[in-house]
Amino acid sequence: MHELSITKSMLDLVLDQAQKNGAEKVQGITLVIGEMSGVVDDCVRFYFDFLSKGTIAEGAHISVKIMPAQARCRECGKQFKLNGLDWLCPSCGTTQINIVEGKELYLESIEVP
Amino acid sequence: MKIKILKDILSANDQRAKENRELLNRNGILAINFTASPGAGKTSLILETINRLKADIKIGVVEGDVSSSLDAEMVVKKGVPVVQINTGGTCHLDATMVASAFNNLPLEEIELLLIENVGNLICPAAFALGEDLNVLISSVPEGDDKPHKYPVMFSKAHLVVLNKIDLLPHVLFDLPAFTEAVKGLNNGVEIFEVSCKTGQGIERWTSWLSNRLNKRPSTS
Ligand SMILES: Nc1nc2c(ncn2[C@@H]2O[C@H](COP(=O)(O)OP(=O)(O)OP(=O)(O)O)[C@@H](O)[C@H]2O)c(=O)[nH]1
Ligand SMILES: [Mg+2]
Numbered sequence A: 001m002h003e004l005s006i007t008k009s010m011l012d013l014v015l016d017q018a019q020k021n022g023a024e025k026v027q028g029i030t031l032v033i034g035e036m037s038g039v040v041d042d043c044v045r046f047y048f049d050f051l052s053k054g055t056i057a058e059g060a061h062i063s064v065k066i067m068p069a070q071a072r073c074r075e076c077g078k079q080f081k082l083n084g085l086d087w088l089c090p091s092c093g094t095t096q097i098n099i100v101e102g103k104e105l106y107l108e109s110i111e112v113p
Numbered sequence B: 001m002k003i004k005i006l007k008d009i010l011s012a013n014d015q016r017a018k019e020n021r022e023l024l025n026r027n028g029i030l031a032i033n034f035t036a037s038p039g040a041g042k043t044s045l046i047l048e049t050i051n052r053l054k055a056d057i058k059i060g061v062v063e064g065d066v067s068s069s070l071d072a073e074m075v076v077k078k079g080v081p082v083v084q085i086n087t088g089g090t091c092h093l094d095a096t097m098v099a100s101a102f103n104n105l106p107l108e109e110i111e112l113l114l115i116e117n118v119g120n121l122i123c124p125a126a127f128a129l130g131e132d133l134n135v136l137i138s139s140v141p142e143g144d145d146k147p148h149k150y151p152v153m154f155s156k157a158h159l160v161v162l163n164k165i166d167l168l169p170h171v172l173f174d175l176p177a178f179t180e181a182v183k184g185l186n187n188g189v190e191i192f193e194v195s196c197k198t199g200q201g202i203e204r205w206t207s208w209l210s211n212r213l214n215k216r217p218s219t220s
């Protein structure tokens, strides 16, 4: 839903970092997106093609690493994958959990000539 | 050649939010970002809060709305300064929009700033505005399964308000299950059960808020 503003911010960050590194072209972009961030990677690609026209990042290939949703139990410390249905700790059965992974939304790297 | 960056995509928004926060702090303002689904009762709670606290506390309001100004008009009638932000279709407020609203608010005359975010339980989670408190409003007719459907929002909230408790007798809503789900995801978070219709529980919310306001670092 908010992919348009996310993609704008991502492009700004990519262009800024490319300039800081003296790059004249960006060929590739690697993003890390958490499963729970609510961001759909295909939407990001779609907006990117359109927003990046005429910039040095036009045509860059976007690779996305999806981070699975992980939680840790506050009672027994067990870390487990959230499957979206079961919100109980698989080892002790409490609901007392912290989401520890899956909210990520960052630019990991850029590929330049 | 690969260049490692490892930077948050929304770091520019985070930076602007930090600047907003500094400006608010300099003016001694406590800012609350109200997030909720459409129709959960953001405007109703803001109006109730104004009704109860207006005599003692100087309040300002920022109304985020996709297109209309209906909510802002209701606030104007209460005689408090309000700025309407039309997000033009965007599903959340961001720190830049809120910063531009500050230009149209008498900040030096405000102690409590109430910000109504766009009705949506996904996108606002990612966009900090510079608020002190993130208050999530859920309401009885939405159902008791919302915490697990929107876990990121529920886990980030500083406070959860459950509105429309006057409807509990008419709706299938498992209050203990809701409470356990919220507290499971968000350790120690306080839940205020209220009805903006009957006024039940509003007093507890506003006295909590007045207390919190008194704990603000004083500016001079
Ligand atoms: N029964 C009942 N109805 C309520 C309560 N609080 C609000 N409402 C009604 O719920 C509807 C939506 O309330 P609003 O305060 O406009 O909700 P909102 O979250 O600001 O809505 P949007 O800005 O459109 O997203 C209105 O018709 C209110 O009168 C309540 O405690 N009980
Ligand atoms: Mg409203």
Ligand SMILES: [Zn+2]
Pocket: A073, A074, A075, A076, A077, A078, A089, A090, A091, A092, A093, A094
């Ligand atoms: Zn456990």
